[in-house]
Amino acid sequence: MTTYLLEKALVGEQVLDDVLVTVDAGRFVEAGPDARDRAIRLPGLSIPGLANCHSHAFHRALRGHTQLGRAGEPPGTFWTWREQMYAVARRLTPDSYYALARATYREMLAAGITCVGEFHYLHHQPDGTPYADPNAMGNALIAAAKDAGIRIALLDTCYLAAGIGRAPEGVQVRYSDGDATRWAGRVDALKGDDTTVIGAAVHSVRAVPKDQITTVAEWAQGDGQSGKPLHVHLSEQVAENEQCLAAHGRTPTELLDEAGALGPMTSAVHATHLTDHDLALLGSAGTHACFCPTTERDLGDGIGPSRALADHGARLTLGSDSHAVIDPFEEMRAVELDERLATQRRGHWSAIDLLGAATHDGHASLGFPDAGRIAVGQRADLVTLDLTSPRTAGTGAGPETVVFAAVAEDVRSVMVDGVLHETAALRPEIGHELRAATEGVR
Amino acid sequence: MTTYLLEKALVGEQVLDDVLVTVDAGRFVEAGPDARDRAIRLPGLSIPGLANCHSHAFHRALRGHTQLGRAGEPPGTFWTWREQMYAVARRLTPDSYYALARATYREMLAAGITCVGEFHYLHHQPDGTPYADPNAMGNALIAAAKDAGIRIALLDTCYLAAGIGRAPEGVQVRYSDGDATRWAGRVDALKGDDTTVIGAAVHSVRAVPKDQITTVAEWAQGDGQSGKPLHVHLSEQVAENEQCLAAHGRTPTELLDEAGALGPMTSAVHATHLTDHDLALLGSAGTHACFCPTTERDLGDGIGPSRALADHGARLTLGSDSHAVIDPFEEMRAVELDERLATQRRGHWSAIDLLGAATHDGHASLGFPDAGRIAVGQRADLVTLDLTSPRTAGTGAGPETVVFAAVAEDVRSVMVDGVLHETAALRPEIGHELRAATEGVR
Numbered sequence: 001m002t003t004y005l006l007e008k009a010l011v012g013e014q015v016l017d018d019v020l021v022t023v024d025a026g027r028f029v030e031a032g033p034d035a036r037d038r039a040i041r042l043p044g045l046s047i048p049g050l051a052n053c054h055s056h057a058f059h060r061a062l063r064g065h066t067q068l069g070r071a072g073e074p075p076g077t078f079w080t081w082r083e084q085m086y087a088v089a090r091r092l093t094p095d096s097y098y099a100l101a102r103a104t105y106r107e108m109l110a111a112g113i114t115c116v117g118e119f120h121y122l123h124h125q126p127d128g129t130p131y132a133d134p135n136a137m138g139n140a141l142i143a144a145a146k147d148a149g150i151r152i153a154l155l156d157t158c159y160l161a162a163g164i165g166r167a168p169e170g171v172q173v174r175y176s177d178g179d180a181t182r183w184a185g186r187v188d189a190l191k192g193d194d195t196t197v198i199g200a201a202v203h204s205v206r207a208v209p210k211d212q213i214t215t216v217a218e219w220a221q222g223d224g225q226s227g228k229p230l231h232v233h234l235s236e237q238v239a240e241n242e243q244c245l246a247a248h249g250r251t252p253t254e255l256l257d258e259a260g261a262l263g264p265m266t267s268a269v270h271a272t273h274l275t276d277h278d279l280a281l282l283g284s285a286g287t288h289a290c291f292c293p294t295t296e297r298d299l300g301d302g303i304g305p306s307r308a309l310a311d312h313g314a315r316l317t318l319g320s321d322s323h324a325v326i327d328p329f330e331e332m333r334a335v336e337l338d339e340r341l342a343t344q345r346r347g348h349w350s351a352i353d354l355l356g357a358a359t360h361d362g363h364a365s366l367g368f369p370d371a372g373r374i375a376v377g378q379r380a381d382l383v384t385l386d387l388t389s390p391r392t393a394g395t396g397a398g399p400e401t402v403v404f405a406a407v408a409e410d411v412r413s414v415m416v417d418g419v420l421h422e423t424a425a426l427r428p429e430i431g432h433e434l435r436a437a438t439e440g441v442r
Numbered sequence: 443m444t445t446y447l448l449e450k451a452l453v454g455e456q457v458l459d460d461v462l463v464t465v466d467a468g469r470f471v472e473a474g475p476d477a478r479d480r481a482i483r484l485p486g487l488s489i490p491g492l493a494n495c496h497s498h499a500f501h502r503a504l505r506g507h508t509q510l511g512r513a514g515e516p517p518g519t520f521w522t523w524r525e526q527m528y529a530v531a532r533r534l535t536p537d538s539y540y541a542l543a544r545a546t547y548r549e550m551l552a553a554g555i556t557c558v559g560e561f562h563y564l565h566h567q568p569d570g571t572p573y574a575d576p577n578a579m580g581n582a583l584i585a586a587a588k589d590a591g592i593r594i595a596l597l598d599t600c601y602l603a604a605g606i607g608r609a610p611e612g613v614q615v616r617y618s619d620g621d622a623t624r625w626a627g628r629v630d631a632l633k634g635d636d637t638t639v640i641g642a643a644v645h646s647v648r649a650v651p652k653d654q655i656t657t658v659a660e661w662a663q664g665d666g667q668s669g670k671p672l673h674v675h676l677s678e679q680v681a682e683n684e685q686c687l688a689a690h691g692r693t694p695t696e697l698l699d700e701a702g703a704l705g706p707m708t709s710a711v712h713a714t715h716l717t718d719h720d721l722a723l724l725g726s727a728g729t730h731a732c733f734c735p736t737t738e739r740d741l742g743d744g745i746g747p748s749r750a751l752a753d754h755g756a757r758l759t760l761g762s763d764s765h766a767v768i769d770p771f772e773e774m775r776a777v778e779l780d781e782r783l784a785t786q787r788r789g790h791w792s793a794i795d796l797l798g799a800a801t802h803d804g805h806a807s808l809g810f811p812d813a814g815r816i817a818v819g820q821r822a823d824l825v826t827l828d829l830t831s832p833r834t835a836g837t838g839a840g841p842e843t844v845v846f847a848a849v850a851e852d853v854r855s856v857m858v859d860g861v862l863h864e865t866a867a868l869r870p871e872i873g874h875e876l877r878a879a880t881e882g883v884r
Contacts, residue, residue, distance in 0.1 A: 013512060064837025064847045068778075068792045070455060077788055107832040238786070300782035324846070326832070336510075340742035341780065344680070346519055350510040390549040390768070390850075393873035394880030395506025404766070405506045408832075409851040431835035438836030 005039035009046040023380040026418035048372045049114030049381025050328045051362025053290045054319025057101040061438040090171045098140040103433035105148035110423045111408035112383035114416045117366045121157035121175045128173030153366035155231045157201035158183040158216045164247040180215035197367035199229030205252040213259035227265040229367045236270035253278035272304035283312025288365040292321035293334030303342040316357040317365045327408040351399035382415040447481035451488040465822040468859035491556030491823025492770045493804025495732045496761025499543040503880045532613045540582040545875035547590035552865045553850035554825035556858045559808045563599035563617045570615030595808035597673045599643035600625040600658045606689040622657035639809035641671030647694040655701035669707040671809045678712035695720035714746040725754025730807040734763035735776030745784040758799040759807045769850040793841035824857040
């Protein structure tokens with residue numbers, strides 16, 4: 001049992017002074033009568049652990065390499081970006097992916113992220129043959145998260161087609177299990193534990209036929225008691241909507257609904273280009289809408305209807321997706337700021353609601369309903385922010401400071417399941433690891 | 443004479459290894475034959491000094507205090523934000539403004555900013571009476587920049603009206619000189635020096651009648667040889683356009699053009715909501731277009747036509763304006779990323795062109811044409827970035843790393859006019875100063 005005295009802490013929706021928390025076996029427990037005397041002081045503002053609900057770990061190797069450097073170079077479209085992304089995907093092995101993912105997850109840890117949702121589709125050898133352990137890649141990611149010190153929801157992804165009615169092409173043979181039944185057979189062999197959730201993902205309505213989506217959704221729902229997370233890329237690009245309408249006469253959201261894939265454990269990732277009917281379907285099903293604003297800016301996806309989704313009943317979560325940026329504070333504020341750009345009005349999202357998306361709602365969407373709040377019984381996660389940096393000084397110490405002033409560098413320490421990490425000491429090591437790991441795959 | 447060996451440096455449009463620069467009396471000079479032996483090594487990537495072309499220093503006191511904290515609070519519009527901003531403006535004295543500006547300029551310094559364009563309109567005592575020194579406030583800002591260690595272009599702002607045809611209201615009496623002739627008389631008493639440019643600003647077409655704009659523009663043009671900087675808020679909000687059209691039958695840009703205020707030393711700040719005719723006028727006059735993306739996001743201004751402005755001949759510059767964020771790297775990338783959100787395409791601005799906006803074009807727009815390049819004869823400014831941080835590691839060391847991966851915290855050292863500042867040692871002091879200075883005026 002260890003007790004901490006938090007100078008300031010976000011408890012529920014309030015920032016309180018001098019909050020005493022006692023940690024035992026990775027959980028917050030009731031403090032004993034003399035706990036204050038033994039308490040370790042954590043200066044700054046402590047908030048719950050942050051959930052990064054959408055990650056493609058290997059995209060970290062692309063940061064700084066897929067932009068337009070000089071006028072006259074090819075300007076870079078979504079598709080030229082995808083070509084470079086596929087080139088890295090071709091090269092990865094279980095060992096190099098472990099190293100890259102561990103470094104990337106450590107970057108997340110130092111940014112205050114205590115749990116990652118890894119949308120994982122790079123399953124097989126370069127020619128499509130399964131590895132001796134058919135889950136060698138997935139297990140590499142689980143080991144990377146464990147060794148980095150964060151929790152993981154491995155969202156094992158069913159990816160069967162290059163597009164609607166098109167067989168996998170090129171590197172995509174690494175992604176495909178052939179059909180969703182074989183996908184499920186492989187995934188059944190993955191083992192979760194206290195810090196690992198095995199969940200499911202449908203890559204998109206482009207990459208998985210409707211009947212196969214149903215198979216994945218049924219796997220995720222299991223016996224119907226609680227169900228596992230089921231994530232899916234949804235309407236990130238206008239082209240996806242057009243292709244789906246042409247092939248099926250319905251929007252991607254409508255197709256997912258008919259396939260039985262919408263529900264409270266579903267996360268619709270991006271959800272950028274939606275109709276009113278889509279909004280109603282996602283909202284009434286109580287799905288999570290996982291926005292990835294820094295990636296959506298980077299890829300030029302557009303600005304999704306975050307406020308309208310929430311007003312219809314969907315619950316916002318956040319992800320860093322391509323890792324062009326790993327900064328959960330930037331993701332939080334970007335939801336509000338991009339909505340301001342779209343509407344020319346302020347005040348759509350409150351700081352406290354954006355914090356809810358990044359903490360307890362995010363964790364719940366990844367199958368960790370017992371994380372994301374500073375409360376007895378919850379997992380002992382704490383992200384402690386420096387209130388004296390050039391960015392945060394003088395901004396007060398409310399939820400607005402966290403969401404609208406702080407950056408990843410302001411994270412002074414991170415506790416995950418009771419284990420405390422001091423970030424200043426970690427960062428140089430993390431930079432070294434990232435450099436070595438990206439050079440290994442580029 | 444001091445010589446530095448830069449591990450990597452942006453020289454022209456190229457990043458070169460092992461660049462030797464010799465500094466004498468604040469300028470880059472030719473290196474002597476044995477300079478390398480005496481050189482001080484600067485690890486990382488060195489780029490030219492960054493110009494922050496639009497600043498309202500006192501807005502720093504608002505950071506973290508004008509957002510929507512909790513659902514149910516007043517959501518905050520541009521106008522409620524302005525109310526809070528005016529409340530701070532009411533309280534400032536030359537002493538408290540000096541302290542706040544110095545802390546804010548030091549935050550800029552640590553972020554790589556070597557020169558600020560201060561759009562300054564808070565001239566008089568709370569009841570509108572001039573101070574004993576009528577330039578007490580402007581001189582406080584000049585002293586603040588000097589003591590912080592950065593250059594300043596004091597863009598002394600003519601602000602005469604609450605709106606078209608409306609006398610100054612409330613705190614605005616502190617802003618008004620009565621008319622532009624009296625404005626010019628006061629400004630003539632301000633003294634520039636090697637690190638201080640005295641320039642002009644027209645607050646906006648709302649705040650200065652057309653004939654008075656002409657007076658300010660003529661003051662700025664002087665004898666017609668080179669001229670002084672002339673900055674103006676332009677079409678930040680749709681409402682300004684509507685009011686100007688209603689009163690004058692022309693757009694704000696057209697009005698400025700007719701008033702003789704557009705030219706190569708003019709900076710049109712924001713330039714968000716423009717017609718095709720406006721684009722042609724601003725482009726053919728060779729004006730600077732000063733974008734302030736983090737503020738434009740914060741205030742919900744919308745996304746201005748940066749690419750179209752440049753294609754018409756205007757030159758982009760950048761400013762942090764309200765200091766919701768002070769991070770010139772975020773401003774650079776936001777121009778491209780917001781254009782992607784508006785168009786759903788990538789590749790409008792190259793990293794090297796965004797660096798040009800933030801360095802030499804920015805400095806030129808502030809009246810420092812001898813800054814913003816690493817070249818013999820230029821002012822000896824260097825911003826040296828850490829390439830080993832969790833953000834920059836593995837991203838290469840090209841212009842894309844600077845623009846798309848780095849943040850203010852990655853600035854390891856800053857040289858201004860030959861004086862080198864190590865940022866890691868400065869930051870705790872800066873935080874302390876910011877806290878004291880903001881508490882003094884809130």
